[in-house]
Amino acid sequence: MTEKLLLLKYILAFLVCSSFLQIVNNSPIRNVTPTKMVRTHENPWIEHWEIKKQRAISSWSYTDPEAWQHSFPTCGSNLQSPINIETASLSAYPKFYFGNYGNIDRMTVTNNGHTVLFSLPSSIPAESIPFITGGGLSNRYNFVQFHFHWGNDSSHGSEHRIKSKKYSAELHLVHYNTKYGSFSEATKYDDGLAVLGVLIKVGKKINSPFRAVVDQLNEVDEDGDETTLVNLISFKDLLPSRTTTFFRYSGSFTTPGCEEIIIWTVFDDSITISESQLSKFRLLKGRDSLTLVNNYRPVQSLSGRTVTYRSHSGCHITINWSHISSPIVDIYQYSTCVFSFYANSFLTILGVNL
Known part of the structure; x- marks a missing residue:
């Protein structure tokens, strides 16, 4: 049991590092809140009209x-x-x-x-x-x-x-x-x-x-x-x-x-x-x-x-760090999320209940 968990730990650490490197290489666009524009529907494309x-x-x-x-x-x-x-x-x-x-x-x-x-x-x-x-x-x-x-x-x-x-x-x-x-x-x-x-x-x-x-x-x-x-x-x-x-x-x-x-x-x-x-x-x-x-x-x-x-894990990380933010905290939270996701997945496969 201990050997399985130790092996799982190394596998998950590798996956977390790989996931993080992939994200860093794909810098997101800046965050802009779209302007709301509400219009009455007149589009025949979307509904079954006569x-x-x-x-x-x-x-x-x-x-x-x-x-x-x-x-x-x-x-x-x-x-x-x-x-x-x-x-x-x-x-x-x-x-x-x-x-x-x-x-x-x-x-x-x-x-x-x-x-x-x-x-x-x-x-x-x-x-x-x-x-x-x-x-x-x-x-x-x-x-x-x-x-x-x-x-x-x-x-x-x-x-x-x-x-x-x-x-x-x-x-x-x-x-x-x-x-x-x-x-x-x-x-x-x-x-x-x-x-x-x-x-x-x-x-x-x-x-x-x-x-x-x-x-x-x-x-x-x-x-x-x-x-x-x-x-x-x-x-x-x-x-x-x-x-x-x-x-x-x-x-x-x-x-x-x-x-x-x-x-x-x-x-x-x-x-x-x-x-x-x-x-x-x-x-x-x-x-x-x-x-x-x-x-x-x-x-x-x-x-x-x-x-x-x-992403498949549903985990989130912020890449647009400002000079007052802490990327270390973001990385830690993301790594914890990914570790939890893969841990649950692998342990389910192995039939282990934490």
Whole structure:
């Protein structure tokens, strides 16, 4: 028993030192509190609206995203999304809890001319609605819909980038803060919406759970088409295998009117689908019967915002030390946290109870 604990001590000391050196090499951006900008929701991208209403207020395209701000001034503001994530400050967020993220039956699929939306059936019981808590979110956020962004080939398509790397596509799972009572009311507040961004890359194997997503896309190949899924969709299978590490920042819708009311979570672990599965998205038609591809907004300026990162251990360390702070104390607290995390993990594996 004593030998096991001694060996564990040396292993943990090595891991702590390695973790600290890695963090020091990735200096975070400066801490700036974003300016709150609250706007009323007028964005057809995020909710399942009537097709006629969508067409009436969605006179924009991906041909010239820089022109959006002429008709939608907020699109030229400072807290816009998506972004290129280069560096981040570690934060001790708790893990996410994914409630009711199992199989969902009879989802509605809509081609709105800009993307394909997957919405909950109106008949779903309130107690069965998927939701998220934890992950640094202050309240329960109920699921509304998910949609995708993709390119005309697999070299690009994602909206967010990590260290300038482009992914083949990106999935957004949209949720609203239940403390406001409804999705529409939640869009009036800067903590009203939480979106999970899942980066998608292409691999050789078919993603079996993803078949339910793509198998009926041919039924919504034209702008305005809508259908009901026959197969169940497992929300858990839409998430990456590791959800304990992610980036967090305050941002906006990535479409007009670009309202800055979204708490963004971008997982650094991606999911993989096959080229044949992704190619089915490229067969869809958008506005004016044009092929629906490259439906992603270019990355926007960070404009002094802080991007934070949850490590696997959930431990936090401050790198922006001022001349009056004590880095020794920060290092000690971080090392204690990491030691505790790995100690619990290893001792659980060894079947040792402290």
